[in-house]
Amino acid sequence: MNTMPSNTDTGRKPLDTNLPAGAAIAAPATMAGTARALAIRRIIASVLCLMTALGMGIASAPRAVASESNGGGEATMTQNTVASGLTSSQFDQFYHYNTPQGFLNDIQSIWKGDDGYYHFMYIQNPMYKHDGDGTVWYHVKTKDFVHYTDVGVSIPKFNGVWFSMATGTIIDNRQGFFADLPEDALVAYFTSYIEGVQKQFVAYSTDGGMSFEPYRDSAIMSAPNDHTDFRDPYMLYDSESRTMMMYLAEGDKIGTYASKDGITFAYVGATILNAGALNGKDLGSIECPNIKTLKDPITGEEKTLLFFGANGYQYGSTTGTYYMVGHLDADHVFVGEQQPKRVDDGSDYYGANFIQDSETQITSLAWMGNWGYSAKDISDDNGITYKLGSISLARRLTLSGVSGDYTLASTFVEPTALFDTALTGNASSAAGSQELLNITRPSWQKAELTFTNTDEDTSVDGHITVNLVQADSSATIVYDADTATYTVTRSTSRLTDGDGVYEYTKVIAASAGNASPRSLTMQILQDQSSVEFTVQGSGRTYTMLRLSTDKQSTIQVSTDGHNALAYTLNTINGADAQPSPTPDPGTSPTQTGSAGNIAGQGDGTGSSASDTTPSSGTSDAKQATVRAAGQKTHSTPAGRLSDTGSGIVWPLAIGSLLMAAGIMILCAARQLSRSGVRALHGIPHAKPQLQGHPHLRPSER
Incomplete structure (x- = not known):
């Protein structure tokens, strides 16, 4: 039992009002001086209270903003985490999901809850590259894969059973497989590294995934040593045989295990993904396995799909999310029937996860990042930032092609509800390199670019170049219409690490x-x-990280073929609409939809332009001010932390100075008070002795 100590317990003594032998009573003049000192002390104390309150209010203002806009489920961020770049970043997205603190990577299971929301978790390191770092599972919910709400940390780190959280799977207990758990329970299987060894753990939740408790107080499976890959369990329940299947990433294969109780698993086989099985080219270390089924929407043929993370370094690519089409054998081991293909052709669609919408459709989300650079030192205008990571647009995946040569067709779940008024126009060119569009817009933008040949009876030809230019970044797409191939290049000044x-x-x-x-x-x-981006009708998507703090992006489109361009540009607002800059005289866009809130400016389209001028706009000076300040002009969406940027520094500094001044005044007041009291009683000055406290360490006294 913890009780408050008494004065005697702490060694403190009540004020001794008995005068020492031989001490004289103070003269009236001395007492009057002491009274004045006590009056001054009262004034100083009043000023102290005012300054301290003001200082605390100013210093805590950014903290209050972060806490209020967090949407609940997340502990209030401290001033230190804000100042150290853990909760504030100029890289924050406007309409994608951002992590509220630290580093975000792999997406965990996506499931539909009884509350009508889709739920998922992701790996978060809230103290990324700081003392106490380590990963947790952070819980998010959404109804439409456009608007997201933070729930908070559902599975913590360092709980006495496991250490940091790695990837795994959440399954429900509706089939009653876990007899000692209610049917509405959720069960999580996941990897944690214990002294470098990859081990599998189980936890359960009886509150809809808000929190989890250990199902066993130790690992249920373990790698034999610290250099064996044995991680990222994907769980699949077979109701007919009442068997729980586990699929583990094991280097260049996916091991398959079966269990009748969910605790003791037996090895039954593996899916080999080495060079010998993949026409001579391997895919590096396999991660994050996942299994789903899809039916051909035309023939009704059902196929099993194995998804996994891998490295396409031997295929002219980088890390990404792959899939194979095949089936499960009698032991539930996946057997591939086709070579692996990428879910997304870009460099930053990784740690993906999937939910089965129907027999013919899957929805997927992924971490937009790449271990080749995302964990390097990345700087915004305030220095190195430790708040990094966002989630891709959701994708709808369907099976297309023919038996023996199936592919996944992917389409974006676009945030159309956030689209601002459209800006449209067109331009055409003769043969030879010709600029068709050059316009500066907000960095959060959809561009729909439609090309046709100037000869209406001829196909689109030559090369089409789309250049996205910012002050600190660029991305260039060069599309060869004759071969339907393209290349993507990018640059940034925000990343300086050579590798x-x-x-x-x-x-x-x-x-x-x-x-x-x-x-x-x-x-x-x-x-x-x-x-x-995607080429309409291709069923292919490309996702890339863009390291930029510039709030504007110049879209440049050119061609060396006989091509005409019709374009539609939509600002995508995270919340409130952006103000509209006045277009340059060289640009003649057409406004469609409701009036106002267009954010477009440019320096010319191509020749033969046929456009009309929009009806509203704001000054370039305001846009320049917003750009220089490096801050958003819209309010923070619900469930997001405010982007306080460098504006947090002055309130913290002023508040700290006021509080420091208050403390100095307090010390002086205490000394003055002590002197006055001692003078009043005729007590000689003496250095106070440090009194021990039985419940405090020396550093806390």
Whole structure:
């Protein structure tokens, strides 16, 4: 039992009002001086209270903003985490999900809750590269994969059973497999590294995934040593045989295990993914396995799909999310029938997860990042930032093609509810290199670019170049209409690590699969720190991280073929609409939809332009001010932390100075008070002795 100590317990003594032998009573003049000192003390104390309250209020203002906008479920962030770049970053996205603190990576299971929400978790390191770092599972919910609400940490780190959280799976108990748990329980299997050894743990939740408790107080499976890959369990329950299956990433294979109780698992086989099984080219270390089924929407043929993370370094690519089409054998081991293909052709669609929407459709989310550079030192205008990571646009995946040559067709879940008024226009060119569009817009933007040949009876030809230019970053797409292939290059000044720059600036080549079309439409969705695009009708997507703090992006489009361009540009608002800058005289856009809130300016389209001027706008000076300040002009969406940026420094500094001054005054007041009291009683001055406290360490006294 913990009780408060008495004066005697602490060694403190009540004030001794008995005068020492031989002490004289103070003279009236001395007492009057002491009274004045006590009056001064009261005034000083009043000023102290005012200054301290003011200082605390100013210093805590950013903290209050962060806490209020967090949407609940997350502990209030401290001033230290804000100041150290853990909760504030100029890389925060406008309409994608951002982690509220630290570093975000792999997406965990996505499931539909009884509350009507889709739920998922992701790996978060809230103290990334700080004392006490380590990963947890952070819980988020959404109804539409556009608007997200933070729930908070559901599975913590360092709980006495496991250490940091790695990837795993959440399954429900509706089949009653776990007899000692209610049917509405959720069960999580996951990896944790214990002294470098990859081990599997089990936890359960009876509150809808808000919190989890250990199902066993130790690991249920373990790698034999600290250099064996044995992680990221994917769980699949077979109701017919009442068997729980586990699929583990084990280097160049996926091990398969079976259990009748969910605790003791037996090895039954593996899916080999080494060079021998993949036509001579391996895919590096396999991670994050996942299994789903899809039916061909035309023939009804059902196929099993194995998803996994891998490295396409031997295929001219980088890390990404892959899939194989095949089936499960009698032991539930996956057997591939086709070679692996990428879910997304870009460099930053990793740690993905999936939910089965129907027999013919899957929805997927992924971490937009790459271990080649995302964990390197990345700086915004305030220095190195430790708040990094956002989640991709959701994708709808369906099976297309023919038996024996199936592919996944991918389409974006676009945030159309957040689209601002459209800006449209068109331009055309003669043969030879010709600029068709050059316009500066907010960095959070959708561009729909449709190309046709100037000769309406001829296909789109030559090369089409789309350049996305910012003050500190660029991304260039060069599309060959004759072969339906393209290359992507990018650069940034926000990353200086040599290895990181090498990985970030790699040229990636991909194919859209539709050569020499009569019409070609590219849909490009930009946000503050990402670019995602697709060629309409291809079923292929490309996702890339964009390390930039510039709030504006210049879209430059050119061609060396006989091509005409029709474009539609939409600002995508995270919350309130952006103000509209006045277009340059060289640009003649057409406004469609409701009036106002267009954010477009430019310096010319191509020749033969046929456009009209929008009806509203704001000054370039205001846009320049917003850009220089490096801050958003819209309010923070619900469930997001405010982007306080460098504005947090002055309130903290002023508040700290006021509180320091108050403390100094307090010390002086105490000394004055002590002197006055001692003078009043005729007590000689003496250095006070440090009194011990039985419940405090020396550093806390």
